[in-house]
Amino acid sequence: MLHTAPSLAPLVFITGASSGLGQAMALQYYRAGYRLALVARRVDAIQDWASSQGLDAQRWQSYAADVSHTDSIVQAGQQCLQQQGVPDVVIANAGISIGMDTRERTDLDVMTQLLATNNVGLAATFHPFIDGMVQRGSGALVGIASVAGIRGLPGHGAYCASKAAVIAYCESLRGELRGSGVRVVTLLPGYIDTPLTRQNRYSMPFLMTAEAFAQRAVASIARGDSYRVIPWQMGIVAKLLRALPNGLYDKVLAGRPRKHRQGQQTSQ
Template sequence: MPSPTDPSAAPARADAPLAFITGASSGLGQALAARYAQQGWRLALVARRGEVLTDWRRAQGLDAGQCHIYAADVAQPESIRSAAQACLAEQGLPDVVIASAGISHGIDTATWEDLEAMHSIWRTNNLGMAATFIPFIAPMRARGSGTLVGIGSVAGVRGLPGHAGYCASKAAAIAYCESLRGDLRGSGVAVVTINPGFVRTAMTAKNPFSMPFLIEADAFAARAVRAIAAQRSHVVIPWQMAWVARLLRVLPNWLFDRALAGRGRKPRQGEPS
C-alpha cells in the first residue's frame, strides 16, 4: 500500500469523484477508504468513533479538503441521515456510496437475553444499510448516475451454527440489495453487492475456527474497488469463496449439517474469545 508521500497516492482535485463510506474507522471500510484515497478520490467517511477517523486521516497525510469526517451511528437512522445531509451540503452528491458498517457476534438461539443482541445486529447491518442509501437515492436518480454498494457476506448464503443473527442479517442484506437493484433499473443508478469471504480484520480475529482463503484487508479493497468501478451487480471476494458459496447452496441438509458438526462458534456478545 503506497504511503501518503508516494507519487502513486495522488492528491484529490476539487472535481475528483467522491466516495461516501460507513464503518470507515476500521476493517473493510477503512481499507476501502485507503484504496480510494490512493486513487485520488475525495472521501466522506462515517463512523461512530470520529476521533479514530481523525487520527487515521492525519496518519494518511490527508487534509480536510480531501477527507471529511462525519461522526454518526448507522444504527440510529436520524444520525446517519444527518451525516448524509451534511455530506450533500458540504461536499456534494457522492459518486459511490458504500454501506460497510457492520457488527458480528455469536448468538445462542435458546437464550432469551440474546434477542437484544440479534436486534442490535439487524439494526446495524440491515436498517443501517437502508438508512445509508435512502438520502442519496433521489438525488442520484435525478442526476442519472451513481453506485450504491452493499457489503454482504458469504455467511449470508446459509445459516451457520451459533451465527443466527449475523447470517440472517447478511442474507437480508443480499436480498435487500437485489430488490433495490430492480427498483433502480433503468435509472442510471447501479447497485453492487459485495460478499466477502474471510478477510483479516478485528472482526474475524475472534473466530475460533479455520478460515479458508483468508485474505488481507487491502487485497480485498483492491478487488472490491475494481468490481465497483465495473458496476458488477454481485461479486464474491476472494473468487475461491464464490465456489464455496455455490457448493453451500446445493448441499443437501443432511450433508451440510454433518459438515458443520463440531465447528467452533463465534463468541457471544461479552463472552471471551
C-alpha cells in the same frame, strides 16, 4: 440548496470508516483521486488515521453517526450532501458480527442490534442519496454482505440472517432503480484478516488482508459488477455448500466451533 460541485473530484461516502474494510477501501479510493466522506461513531479515530496516512485535509471530511440509529445516519448523509455534494459511490460498510444462542433471552436483544445495524442501517445509509443520484442519472450504491449470507451457520443465526437480508435487499433495490443510471452493487467478503476475525475459533479458508479485499472491491465497483464474492474461491465454496442436501450440510457442520457470543470477545 445541495452543493453539486461539478468541477471537483468524484466523491465516495463510506460508513464504518474508522477501521478494517472501511479504512482500506477509503485509502484505495483516495489513491484513485476521490474525495472522501467518512462515517463512524468515533470521528477521532478517522482523524488519527487520516493524519497518519498524510491525507490532504481538502479531500476528506468526517461525519459522526451511529448507523443503528436511523436519524443519526440519515443526518450524516444530509450533511454530506450540503458540504460535499452528491456522492458518486456510497458504500454501506458498517456492520457488526456477534454469535447468538436463541435459548438465551439476552441474545434476542443481540439479534435486534444486529438487524438494526446491518439491515436498517444499510437502507438508511442509502436513503439520503437516491433522489440526487437518480436526478443526476448516475451513481453506485454498494452493500457489504458476506458469504455467511448464502447459507446459515450454527451459532451465527443473527449474523447470517442479517447478511442474507443484505443480499435480498440489494437485489430488490437494484430492480427498483433499473434504468435510472444508479447501480446497486452487492459485495460478499469471505474471511478477511481483521482484529475481530482473529478471535474466531474456527478455520478461515482463503483468508485475505483488508488491503487485498479493498483493491478487488474497488475494481469490482468500477467494472459495474452487480454481485461479487471476494475472494472468488469463497464463491465456489459457497455454491458447493448451497448445493448440499440439508442432511449432508448439517453433518458437515456438526461440531464446528461457534462464533463468540456477546461478552465472550476480548476487547480491542
